[in-house]
Amino acid sequence: MAKKSRPVSRPINEGKELLLSVMRDDLEIQTFHAGGPGGQHQNKSDTGVRIIHRASGARGESREDRSQTVNKKNALRRMTEDPRFQTWLNREIFYHDKSPEQRIKEDMSLDNLRFETVDESGAWRVTSGLLMKEE
Numbered sequence: 001m002a003k004k005s006r007p008v009s010r011p012i013n014e015g016k017e018l019l020l021s022v023m024r025d026d027l028e029i030q031t032f033h034a035g036g037p038g039g040q041h042q043n044k045s046d047t048g049v050r051i052i053h054r055a056s057g058a059r060g061e062s063r064e065d066r067s068q069t070v071n072k073k074n075a076l077r078r079m080t081e082d083p084r085f086q087t088w089l090n091r092e093i094f095y096h097d098k099s100p101e102q103r104i105k106e107d108m109s110l111d112n113l114r115f116e117t118v119d120e121s122g123a124w125r126v127t128s129g130l131l132m133k134e135e
Helices: 040-044 068-081 083-094 100-107
Strands: 027-032 048-053 059-062 114-118 124-128
Touching: 027 068, 048 068, 048 083, 059 068, 068 083
Parallel strands: none
Antiparallel strands: 027 048, 048 059, 114 124
């Protein structure tokens, strides 16, 4: 009889800190009849899956396979590839470990603001960065 191996317990991201996680509560998972070829099986089972990430509005959908589990995996992958999810993810990573006061200070720095002024001739002038005092 072959010797059974014991599972080794170790952190998933060895040496790496987990920045954020997307939980099932953050997603809206919808199932539906996939339609198409497959006969009566298609009309009786909800194999199509649509996953929507509430915070970003990103969505992924799959209905190619007869297995709902396979379609869930494909829909989740497509949802993570959505540009809206990628934008949300980059924003979350950028703001990680910063207090609201630090974020406001960074976002409201003069380098990030754009000022529009009207000169004597009535033309608009855009100034970015520091404003120069006019005498």
